[in-house]
Structures are given as C-alpha cells and as structure tokens.
Amino acid sequence: MDFNTEPVLEIKQATIFQGLDPILSDVDFSVEQHEFVFLIGRTGSGKSSLLKTLYADLPLQSGNIEISGFDLTKITTKEVPFLRRKIGIIFQDFQLFPDRTVAENLSFVMKATGWKDKAKIKARMAEVLVLVGLNNAASKMPHQLSGGEQQRVVIARALLNEPSILLADEPTGNLDPDVADGIFKLFQEINKKGTAILMATHNHDLLKKYPYRVLKCENGKLLDSKVHDVSFGSSF
Numbered sequence: 001m002d003f004n005t006e007p008v009l010e011i012k013q014a015t016i017f018q019g020l021d022p023i024l025s026d027v028d029f030s031v032e033q034h035e036f037v038f039l040i041g042r043t044g045s046g047k048s049s050l051l052k053t054l055y056a057d058l059p060l061q062s063g064n065i066e067i068s069g070f071d072l073t074k075i076t077t078k079e080v081p082f083l084r085r086k087i088g089i090i091f092q093d094f095q096l097f098p099d100r101t102v103a104e105n106l107s108f109v110m111k112a113t114g115w116k117d118k119a120k121i122k123a124r125m126a127e128v129l130v131l132v133g134l135n136n137a138a139s140k141m142p143h144q145l146s147g148g149e150q151q152r153v154v155i156a157r158a159l160l161n162e163p164s165i166l167l168a169d170e171p172t173g174n175l176d177p178d179v180a181d182g183i184f185k186l187f188q189e190i191n192k193k194g195t196a197i198l199m200a201t202h203n204h205d206l207l208k209k210y211p212y213r214v215l216k217c218e219n220g221k222l223l224d225s226k227v228h229d230v231s232f233g234s235s236f
C-alpha cells in the first residue's frame with residue numbers, strides 16, 4: 001500500500017513562457033493525490049502553455065515544479081520519457097496512428113516505455129481496454145470506431161503505465177454532448193480509483209454540474225478557487 005501523501009504536483013513561483021514571452025506569472029499551487037481540478041480561462045489565456053510546461057514540452061525557465069516525483073528544474077532530455085510514463089496526457093484531437101489497430105497503438109506506447117514481456121503487454125492492454133469500456137476493440141482500426149470510442153482508446157493509452165496524474169486538454173471538445181458526458185464520467189471513475197486529474201475545459205455545463213476545484217488563467221495570473229473567488233463568467 002502506498003502511504004505517500006506528497007502532492008502529485010507542486011508549483012512554486014513559476015512563470016510559464018512561450019519562447020521569451022511570459023504567459024502566466026507567480027503560478028503557485030499544488031494538486032493532491034486523488035484531486036480532480038478544472039483548468040479554465042479564455043482562449044489564449046495560457047491553459048495549454050501551463051499543461052505543456054508540466055509535461056516538459058515547454059521548458060521551465062523560472063520557478064519550481066515537481067510533478068509525479070520529477071523536479072522540472074533539473075529534468076534532462078533523457079528523463080522526459082520517464083516523466084511521461086508517470087503522467088498521462090490527453091488532447092482534444094485523438095492522435096492515434098490511423099494505420100494501426102487499437103492493440104498496435106497501445107503496444108507501440110508500451111514498447112516505447114520499456115515493456116518487453118509479451119504476455120504482460122497483452123494482459124495490461126486488455127485491462128485498460130476494460131477500464132475504458134472497450135473490451136472488444138483491440139483488433140479494430142481507429143476509423144472503425146466512433147469519435148467517443150477513439151477518445152476512450154486515447155484514455156486507455158494514457159492509463160497504460162498507471163500514471164499518478166492525468167493532464168487533459170479539452171478532452172471532450174470535439175465530441176457530441178452525450179458522448180462528452182460519457183467521457184467525462186470515465187474521467188470521474190478513473191479519478192475515484194486514485195488518479196489525480198487536471199482538465200482544461202471550456203465546458204460551462206461541466207463546471208456548473210461538478211463542484212470540483214477550479215484554476216483560472218486570467219490576465220497573466222492563475223487564480224485558484226481554493227484561495228480566490230473565481231468567477232466562471234459566460235465566456236471564460
């Protein structure tokens with residue numbers, strides 16, 4: 001049993017940059033294990049830039065970030081794949097290889113992240129597909145799946161290495177409301193099983209319906225509903 005109670009993500013006085021341009025400054029917050037947190041803000045306010053910094057796609061130039069046991073002030077290029085094993089990343093666009101089956105899409109990631117034993121690969125693959133409700137999809141090509149099903153495969157892929165946190169950038173953005181609702185419920189199930197979730201969203205209905213903590217990018221700062229009075233407004 002894991003008795004570690006450290007936050008899964010801790011940001012201290014960080015500035016988030018795009019190149020030389022500071023996008024968010026004085027960013028300071030923690031995400032505890034098992035927490036579900038929404039990330040909101042108008043278009044161009046810095047949500048994706050923050051997430052990209054967290055998975056080391058943008059360099060951390062100022063401040064401190066620890067995520068899933070990795071110190072981003074010290075991380076080397078070689079270590080980045082190991083970081084990405086411990087955080088699951090999910091985007092709006094599905095980004096599956098279109099010319100490979102679901103099983104091949106999943107095994108590609110597993111081989112790239114150090115899995116070698118064929119029986120173990122097969123067993124873990126089956127496990128994550130059951131988790132996302134796609135027991136019979138392993139041999140299908142992405143185009144044989146609906147948008148919602150493809151997004152479930154992406155979520156399955158993100159879960160392969162049992163990440164301590166999932167970073168999701170508008171994961172329901174391209175889906176019909178009903179399908180989006182199913183995907184959101186899947187995130188909730190995953191969260192209940194113990195994975196922290198930081199989800200960027202423009203979906204006002206989700207915010208009204210689920211009273212999770214909210215981080216809001218606004219005027220170059222990050223507001224936190226744990227500390228500030230965060231307004232959702234009509235066009236956050």
Ligand SMILES: Nc1ncnc2c1ncn2[C@@H]1O[C@H](COP(=O)(O)OP(=O)(O)OP(=O)(O)O)[C@@H](O)[C@H]1O
Pocket residue numbers: 018019023041042043044045046047048049050217
């Ligand atoms: N690759 C890039 N190079 C330079 N500037 C960028 C790049 N990507 C984004 N920016 C700029 O960084 C700022 C923040 O953009 P970001 O994509 O983080 O916002 P966002 O809140 O995720 O927006 P959206 O809700 O539209 O996804 C914007 O001013 C944007 O123009």
